Amino acid sequence: MIFSFLLSGLLSASSAKAPKYVFLFVGDGMGLAQVSLAEAYRASVQGDSVGFWPTSFSRFPVVTVTTTHCATRRITESAAAGTALATGHKAGEGSLGLDTSGTSRPNLVDLAKARGMATGLATTVSVDHATPGAFYAHVSSRNEFHRIGKQATASKLDFLAGAPFLAPDSAGLPSLWDIAKDSGFGTIHGRAALAARTLPRVMALPAGPARSALPYALDRAKGDTSLVLADLVREGARILERASHKGFFLMAEAGKVDWASHRNDARAMIGEVWDLDSAVQEALAFAKRHPKEVLIVVTADHETGGLALGAGRTGYWTDFGLLRHQTLSQEAMEDSLARPTPAWDGPAAFSALARWTGLGERKGLELDGSDSANLRETLAIAKPKLRAQTLAALATRMLAAKAGIGWTSGAHTAIPVPVYAWGIGADAFQGRLDNTDIHRIIARSFSPGK
Numbered sequence: 396m397i398f399s400f401l402l403s404g405l406l407s408a409s410s411a412k413a414p415k416y417v418f419l420f421v422g423d424g425m426g427l428a429q430v431s432l433a434e435a436y437r438a439s440v441q442g443d444s445v446g447f448w449p450t451s452f453s454r455f456p457v458v459t460v461t462t463t464h465c466a467t468r469r470i471t472e473s474a475a476a477g478t479a480l481a482t483g484h485k486a487g488e489g490s491l492g493l494d495t496s497g498t499s500r501p502n503l504v505d506l507a508k509a510r511g512m513a514t515g516l517a518t519t520v521s522v523d524h525a526t527p528g529a530f531y532a533h534v535s536s537r538n539e540f541h542r543i544g545k546q547a548t549a550s551k552l553d554f555l556a557g558a559p560f561l562a563p564d565s566a567g568l569p570s571l572w573d574i575a576k577d578s579g580f581g582t583i584h585g586r587a588a589l590a591a592r593t594l595p596r597v598m599a600l601p602a603g604p605a606r607s608a609l610p611y612a613l614d615r616a617k618g619d620t621s622l623v624l625a626d627l628v629r630e631g632a633r634i635l636e637r638a639s640h641k642g643f644f645l646m647a648e649a650g651k652v653d654w655a656s657h658r659n660d661a662r663a664m665i666g667e668v669w670d671l672d673s674a675v676q677e678a679l680a681f682a683k684r685h686p687k688e689v690l691i692v693v694t695a696d697h698e699t700g701g702l703a704l705g706a707g708r709t710g711y712w713t714d715f716g717l718l719r720h721q722t723l724s725q726e727a728m729e730d731s732l733a734r735p736t737p738a739w740d741g742p743a744a745f746s747a748l749a750r751w752t753g754l755g756e757r758k759g760l761e762l763d764g765s766d767s768a769n770l771r772e773t774l775a776i777a778k779p780k781l782r783a784q785t786l787a788a789l790a791t792r793m794l795a796a797k798a799g800i801g802w803t804s805g806a807h808t809a810i811p812v813p814v815y816a817w818g819i820g821a822d823a824f825q826g827r828l829d830n831t832d833i834h835r836i837i838a839r840s841f842s843p844g845k
């Protein structure tokens with residue numbers, strides 16, 4: 396059933412009609428290995444230790460690759476890569492919405508607006524972070540958060556969702572929340588408020604205390620009703636659909652595939668890929684209600700971590716299912732271990748790590764002599780924060796190594812990343828692409844009668 400629906404994307408793709416509704420999903424740091432590990436893990440926990448349980452987008456009729464390099468480096472970062480996707484221009488690292496000469500370039504939000512479409516951005520990290528920022532801001536540094544936030548309020552966006560501004564208050568300047576209100580943004584908090592909202596110019600934020608991102612999928616408690624990316628996409632599409640009869644452009648970012656990959660935290664990363672999949676499925680559900688009117692593109696800005704399905708130490712053998720014993724993200728383990736109570740002496744830390752990861756307790760996760768020596772050495776670090784950090788990182792690294800997962804970097808890599816396309820205009824994503832081509836193809840799809 397789902398397969399035939401997914402394949403119908405190919406049939407409609409051959410139509411010359413332009414899509415009315417365009418979804419662009421960006422898995423930050425999501426290379427083919429991130430997607431494949433998520434799929435292999437899901438197969439493993441279902442009892443298939445050999446194959447893959449595909450995400451919805453892996454089954455899209457069009458799958459290709461895109462290069463990601465920026466103007467100044469082979470290995471890009473999210474601001475330059477986001478700028479290429481948003482504006483079609485290569486940028487230097489760290490700048491948003493500017494080409495290499497420093498000129499502001501129109502982005503997909505501007506181009507969609509110029510055609511009367513509604514526009515929205517959603518992310519699992521803060522609304523002023525590099526990837527969403529590339530779709531409204533023009534600044535030379537991605538870290539100018541107050542300026543970026545101010546440009547968000549000055550943008551023509553109808554919907555902006557994610558974690559709150561990182562720097563709403565800057566000395567001597569008006570609060571971004573006041574500016575947002577004055578510029579017509581209705582700021583709402585939490586899932587119920589978002590579901591009840593019908594009118595655009597919405598800033599949708601999580602309920603509860605301000606955090607720099609939505610929680611990792613892995614750290615969500617059962618029955619947790621906090622906002623997830625799928626909510627932002629579903630409700631965003633609903634609000635945007637009412638905002639214009641000419642359709643919409645909605646970009647949604649899974650920002651923490653990158654964060655988990657920087658930490659080489661495989662299990663947390665997998666949860667973020669599956670959360671992205673749930674969000675893509677919301678776009679597919681929307682497409683089912685709007686036959687022959689939707690284009691869905693899923694891609695990444697770059698790969699993070701140099702992830703490999705296979706590791707030197709385990710040769711040809713893998714057991715990704717071992718990751719199921721990890722019940723907390725590395726970040727959450729680190730936060731717990733950094734707290735002053737309980738006193739993290741050797742036995743307390745060992746038993747906590749065993750509880751959170753299965754290390755030293757579960758079959759396949761036995762500790763050998765060098766593992767124990769490494770753990771003991773880490774426990775001897777005097778500074779509590781550094782000890783917590785090193786312990787949590789060591790535990791996730793050990794787990795990855797025992798499962799047959801390789802990480803070569805704590806930074807980004809230059810490997811091309813996948814592009815998945817479905818629906819009207821999907822067949823334009825063909826052959827080896829550059830990230831600037833993705834902008835070009837989507838921008839062209841905005842102009843009916845081309």
Ligand SMILES: [Zn+2]
Binds near residue numbers: 473657
């Ligand atoms: Zn990154």
